[in-house]
Amino acid sequence: MIQVYHSYWSAGYAGTPDPFLVDLHRLSAYLAKKHYGNVHLVTDSRAVESLRNLGYDSVSTELDQLPLKYAQVWSLGKIWTYIHAASKGQPFMHIDYDVLLWKPLPVEMTNSPLFAERIELDVNKRYVLNRFFSQCPNPHDLVGSESLDRAINAGIVGGYNTDFLLEAYSKTWNFVMDPINADYMTGPPDSQSPSWSRATIAEQLYFYNYARKHNQNIVCLLNTLLYRDKDKEASELGYTHIWGAKKNKEIRAKILAKCKEFGLPVACEEHGIKWLAKGAIKAAQALVLEETEQSKARLAICGGCDQWTGKSCKQCGCFTALKVKIPEEKCPLEKW
Secondary structure: OOEEEEEOOOOOOOOOOOHHHHHHHHHHHHHHHHHHOOOEEEOOHHHHHHHOOOOOOEEEOHHHHOOHHHOOOOOHHHHHHHHHHHOOOOOEEEEOOOEEEOOOOOHHHHOOOOEEEEEEEOHHHHOOHHHHHHHOOOOHHHOOOOOOOEEEEEEEEEEOOHHHHHHHHHHHHHHHHOHHHHHHHHOOOOOOOOOOHHHHHHHHHHHHHHHHHOOOOOEEEEOOOOHHHHHHHHHHOOEEEOHHHOOOHHHHHHHHHHHHHOOOOOOOOOOHHHHHHHHHHHHHHHHOOOOOHHHHHHHHHHHOOOOEOOOEEOOOOOEHHHHOOOOOOOOOOOOO
């Protein structure tokens, strides 16, 4: 039986899970367990109280071992989980907590040595690889891959070739944690690169490149090239990866409705639709407010905080340029 894993590192971009993320974990775990009979959570002590009672067969806080200074490489929690799962020698599948399996995945995929959600294209441009190769002192196995223009999407990762998965992601771990690369991996966001560049290069590009160099085939769930076709293919397969739409109020309402449809408890229940609309109301309020010395000072504090993504706060999820303008708002870390 394939072992199914979720992981959640609260030092990453999402911070401590809010009520909606708790509900999303619950729904994703419920669906995975329905199809595969088990689902295991690897997390940390900061997030475990919010996530432990969501139906997981086991809960580990092994991610406490991850150095917080590497929070910019938010995929490190997933990489650790791949190593943890592969070391057990059992076929496994890691799914992101924003992946919803309305149907079982195709058996021909989950019975493969290596599989992933799909192959990503235009990686050289999207990951800004020229910046990476100019800034990272030791690219390890990525040397010679400057023109590589593909990577995996890791909404799903797994397979029965656990020896290779362990080897590949151990190499990835060593690449990220190499002391020579520490300044690059732990530094502030690069204004000329996407905020997720280091994380996706580590998790997705490195693995694809390593598999390619070792002549390992990766079976993919989605094989169409155009995004509109990909979405159609995913829908036909009963597969949803929410990606960056987790703050979309319509998506949130649909997730809560599905939780209720399946008879699952809802962490957002006490707030209901008002809770979903709260962010939009505050954003509208802030848009008409002028900048003040107070708002400028607040934003400067956010700019020096390791919980700021450059746009939003990992702790509260708010768009800081708007939040700082509302006098009664407060920083979740009590910095202002």
